[in-house]
Amino acid sequence: MNRWDRIEAFVEVVRLGTFSAAARHLNVSSSHISRLIVKLEQQLGTQLLYRTTRQIKLTETGQIYYEHCRHMFDGFREAEAAISDMQSSPKGVLKLTVGTTFGERYIAPLVNDFMLRHPQLEVRIHFTNRRVELIEEGYDLAVRMGVLEDSSLIARRLWDRNERVVGSPEYFSRFSPPSTLQDLNKHQCLVGSRDRWIFSDKGVRREVRVSGRWHGNSGLALLDASLKGLGLTQLPDYYVEEHIKKGELIPVLGDFQFKDSAVWIVYPRHRHLSPKVRMFIDFLVEEIEKTKHQG
Structure with missing residues (x-):
């Protein structure tokens, strides 16, 4: 960590032109900045700055070192800016x-x-x-x-998301609507990805195994089969609500509808x-x- 502190002090002294300006920017004392530069030069085994009472000037090696370090710290600032920008807008x-x-x-x-x-x-x-x-x-x-x-x-x-059991008017012209969960055994049930339908029986979750001659794993295909009178199906309300409003499907077993x-x-x-x-x-x-x- 000391190495990075020294490099940052060096870059800021050159960028801002004075030890005091770099110290204010980094919120440390001028003497601390001076010590960091001395330690950096000792570490590198070369002089980086000519110091006078009026100004500082880069040595030849100091100029080369500064160019490399400046780009490195510019990259850090760009990375921080990019992260800050990412925090404010989706990218x-x-x-x-x-x-x-x-x-x-x-x-x-x-x-x-x-x-x-x-x-x-x-x-x-x-x-x-x-x-x-x-x-x-x-x-x-x-x-x-x-x-x-x-x-x-x-x-x-x-x-x-409420689960609705529905059938078409044409289907119910041939079969009486079920009034209990046991009545499902008497019906053609359109079976989706699961052969168990979910209900609420007096507040208790209950699953009922169903069967029929239609099996598939598509909600839209189940809906179409139900609309065409092939049997009862259980589907989420967003599949069937419009068709119920139009009278194309009739909901049954409402007292057992699962709403959780x-x-x-x-x-x-x-x-x-x-x-x-x-x-x-x-x-x-x-x-x-x-x-x-x-x-």
């Missing part, structure tokens, strides 16, 4: 992962709006329903749906979030709040 690459349908419909447009505000930001979005390991796979954050598992990640709730699910934004636990992550999270929360109120 660099923001890497996030989101669920496919919800991400395409709600998150991607907001990401695009955020990029318009911050043209120096680069964004990489990965759409997948797979649970991505954020730290291991190098992501800044994720938008996840459902009930969160215990983890070391920090989570912020973005949106309530949500859409979350999750990110690794760091002491200081980078501006790109912190500002994007704040932007996302604010814009989704607006969407809720408009709805």
Whole structure:
């Protein structure tokens, strides 16, 4: 550390022209600056400065040494300025992962709006329903749906997510609507990525295994199959709300509807979030709040 103190003192003396000016800049005494320069010259085994009562002047070796050291300290200042700038505005690459349908419909447009505000930001979005390991796979954050598992990640709730069981009017023209969870055994259930549907039975979470002749891992495909009368399906409300309002789907088992699910934004636990992550999270929360109120 002493070497850097000596080099910094030397650079500032040359840059500012006097020992006293360098001392004021570094908040030390002139005698301390003088001692640092002497020690630096002893360390290098050469004289760097000619000292007179009126001015200082670089020796030939001092000039060469100063040019190298000046560029080094200029680089330090530029690095500090760059970091300070990064702390005030989002730059660099923001890497996030989101669920496919919800991400395409709600998150991607907001990401695009955020990029318009911050043209120096680069964004990489990965759409997948797979649970991505954020730290291991190098992501800044994720938008996840459902009930969160215990983890070391920090989570912020973005949106309530209610699970709805629905069928089309055409389907219910052939089958009586279920009134109990046991009635699901009598129905064709459209099975998604999980063969267990989640319910709330008198305030207690309950999972019911379902079966049918349709299986798939796409929410939009499940929705289409339900609209075409192939069976009952359980989907989050953002898939089915518009179709319920239009009468194209009929919700059932409302007394058992599971409401303790949500859409979350999750990110690794760091002491200081980078501006790109912190500002994007704040932007996302604010814009989704607006969407809720408009709805």
